[in-house]
Amino acid sequence: MVATIRDARPGDLSEWMPLWQGYCEFYGVEIEPQITMATWARILDPMCELTCRVAEVGGNMVGFAHHHTHLTTWDTRPVAYLEDLFVSPTARGLRVGQALLDDLLALGRQKGWASVYWITAEDNETARRLYDHYTKRDQFVRYAITL
Ligand SMILES: CC(C)(COP(=O)(O)OP(=O)(O)OC[C@H]1O[C@@H](n2cnc3c(N)ncnc32)[C@H](O)[C@@H]1OP(=O)(O)O)[C@@H](O)C(=O)NCCC(=O)NCCS
Numbered sequence: 001m002v003a004t005i006r007d008a009r010p011g012d013l014s015e016w017m018p019l020w021q022g023y024c025e026f027y028g029v030e031i032e033p034q035i036t037m038a039t040w041a042r043i044l045d046p047m048c049e050l051t052c053r054v055a056e057v058g059g060n061m062v063g064f065a066h067h068h069t070h071l072t073t074w075d076t077r078p079v080a081y082l083e084d085l086f087v088s089p090t091a092r093g094l095r096v097g098q099a100l101l102d103d104l105l106a107l108g109r110q111k112g113w114a115s116v117y118w119i120t121a122e123d124n125e126t127a128r129r130l131y132d133h134y135t136k137r138d139q140f141v142r143y144a145i146t147l
Contacts, residue, residue, distance in 0.1 A: 003062065003096045005103040008043050008052035015061035016040070016054065023064075023086040053103055055087070055096045063087035065100040067116070075114035080104070082118035085127070097130050 008016060017036075024031050031039075043052040043066070055063040065085050069078040082104060087096045108116050119142060120127045131137070 003055040003057050003094070003099040005053050005055050005099055008054050008064070010044055012054060012061065013040060016052070016064060019061065019064055019086055019088060022088065023084055026086070053100060053107075055100050057091060057094070057096065062091035063096045063100055065104055067104060069113060072114065077112050077114040080108055080113050080116045082116060085118070092126075097127075098133070101130070101134065 020036060020039075039050070042048040042050040049068040049070070051067055053065045053067075054061050055065075063086055065082060067080050067082045069080045072079045082101075085097060085100060087100075104116055118131075120131065128137075
């Protein structure tokens with residue numbers, strides 16, 4: 001199964017929304033509607049770093065990858081953070097996740113990023129099986145304080 005990967009477009013909202021809701025459900029979070037709409041507006045804003053690459057199979061949207069780049073003190077080039085990756089449960093195991101990751105790496109090489117990084121839950125075995133095909137996990141531990 002070959003997925004087509006491209007940037008999200010304004011007309012994609014109705015297909016992106018159920019995928020986004022599926023992603024939020026997967027994490028058991030309720031994101032307020034105005035925040036979801038602000039996220040969508042940022043995705044479409046060319047001046048904003050947040051980018052959404054969508055995966056289509058047979059003309060239907062089946063997944064997305066959200067990323068944004070930021071500065072780093074360890075390189076003059078930016079690094080990219082893959083914040084959200086989701087594939088519809090009906091399209092899992094078809095290498096759509098792999099296609100989204102491959103696309104992001106190709107994009108990064110083309111744009112001159114120093115690296116692409118992401119985090120996942122220790123026990124997210126399905127995602128880690130995919131990620132382990134690419135590289136070894138590192139040994140950093142995340143701390144976060146809600147403000
Ligand atoms: C993680 C996720 C994006 C993978 O997407 P996908 O399109 O199914 O991934 P792929 O088809 O490219 O599969 C990659 C590997 O994972 C395996 N895999 C994917 N889904 C699986 C499942 N439900 N059960 C067992 N193995 C699975 C594939 O067999 C493949 O392994 P292999 O190469 O050893 O055969 C998808 O499962 C998902 O959206 N999960 C919920 C959200 C999530 O966890 N996002 C990541 C958060 S960091």
